[in-house]
Amino acid sequence: MTGASSPSSQQDTQPIKFAYWVPNVSGGLVISKIEQRTSWDIDYNRKLAQIAEASGFEYALTQIRFTAGYGAEYQHESVSFSHALLAATEKLNVIAAILPGPWHPAVIAKQVASISQFTGGRLAVxxxxxxxxxxxxAIGEPWLDHxxxxxRSEEFIRVLRGVxxxxxxxxxxxxxxxxNYTLKPKPSSPPEVFQGGSSRAAxxxxxxxSDWYFTNGNTVEGVKKQVDDIRAKAAxxxxxxxxxVNAFAIVRATKEEANEVLDxxxxxxxxxxxxxxQHEVQNAGNASPEREGNWAKSSFEDLVQYNxxxxxxxIGAPDEVAQRIVELKSVGVDLVLLGFLHFQEEVEFFGKHVxxxxxxxxxKEAARTAA
Structure with missing residues (x-):
């Protein structure tokens, strides 16, 4: 049709979005003994959500864990925690992590519908x-092949959309x-559906x-390969x-200071x-038939940060980090999902300086394209 724009051209004109990992799990987001001025409790997280909302973040992603491990001794449940953050904010969208198996789709469909009604449709999954x-x-759930x-997840999503x-x-x-199942009330607007993974099946x-696909951290070139593959299949x-795309941001006044923190x-x-x-996740990553799942090729240093x-x-000064984000956008990234060492102060710094x-x-790029 004359004048119609492709999804990729539409993406180029949309501002890239920012999300942050919600620390509703103890231990922070790096497996390190370095100080992390981040807390998993609700008071810290309510304030963090308000800071993020004021700083230009549009999404927050809660984590789901059922057992302790790798520093995550304590874990708050994702749906109830998401609701608490939504109640403390006005615009922020919160994404609740859901694990098929422990959850039945009828239960989560009903939870999300009610919370959507309460919060103006700001809950995603x-x-x-x-x-x-x-x-x-540990919780007595059958373990399926990769x-x-x-x-099962695809059926889960199809059921949610239908209900x-x-x-x-x-x-x-x-x-x-x-x-012949009817859910009433339904969500106030269709909830967005996110998913992750790097394997062929994902x-x-x-x-x-899915509406959104999360990939683990990667280079611009590596992300481009995944984007091109998914969008060709989707078309x-x-x-x-x-x-x-997942990223752990270390933004300091200079590149040298940021690299010192990484070290x-x-x-x-x-x-x-x-x-x-590493043992657990690389078993999972290598379980895909093509042995290309999440973490299949991650090094020890990569895995100090979970994703x-x-x-x-x-990692660097604000101008360097901003430039890399725009490079990610140029290969098709719509959202950057960020982790930080000290969440409250660094989210605010990122919103002010990046x-x-x-x-x-x-x-500048939009003006150049228009010219």
Whole structure:
């Protein structure tokens, strides 16, 4: 159609979005003995959400853990914690991590519908297919093979969308069955559906059913390969997927100061905890048929930050970090999901010193394109 724009061209004109990992799990976001002025408690997190909202962040992602490990001795449940953050803010969207297996889709569909009604539709979900076998064993849940976990997650998402949008919903899948089920009230607006993963099964699932795809930290070139792959697959079915990338931000006045902090994190790494984490996640990453799942090729240094956040290289002075973010946007990234060492003060610093530079670079690029 004449004058129509492609999803990629539309993405180029949209400001890149910013999200942060919610520290609703103890231990911070690095497996290191370095000081982390970050708390998992609700008072700290309510204030953090308000700071993030005022600083230009549009999303917050809560974590889901059922068992302790790798410094995460204490964990608050994701849906209830997300609701508490929504109640403390006015614009921030909160993404609750959901694990199929422990949750039945009817339960989460009803929870999200009610919270959506209470908060103006600001609750989204991140469907986590699962990587930690020991966690499933600890709570008595069957452990499925890698690709079966993604088949279950896809059914889970299809059920959520059906229950949220249809009356007398009927579904006959391999994992879930519904017969003439009607949910009332429904969400005040269709909740966004996020998912993660790097394997073939994860990317294929995103290309069919998800609104957003989260990838672990990676270089610009590595992210581009994933973006191109997912969007080519999605185009075949007329679907469009937005892309979020994980990054651990270390922004200081100078590049040298930022690198010093990175060195301190790595030198303070807890080798025993990192290797235990490495053992679990690389078993999960290598469980995919093509052996290309999350963490399959992560080094020890990469895994000091849970989701390969150092690899995205948002480490340096504000202008350097802003430039790298715009480079990520140029290859199709729509959102950057950020972790920090000291969340409250660093989220505020990032909003004051990095986001305005990103917006200025975006405006400059838009003017150049228009000319």
């Amino acid at each position: 991140n469907i986590v297919s699962g990587w930690f076998r020991g966690e499933f064993q 690709d079966e976990r993604y088949r 949220w949008s249809e009356d007398n919903f009927t579904f006959a899948g391999d994992f879930y069955r519904f017969r 990317r294929d699932m995103a290309s069919r059913v 075949q079915s007329g679907h469009h997927v937005k892309i979020g 301190e994190i790595l030198s303070g790494a807890d080798p025993e905890a990192v290797r235990a984490f 390969d956040g150092f690899r995205t290289n948002l 986001i305005p530079l990103v917006r200025a670079l975006e405006a």
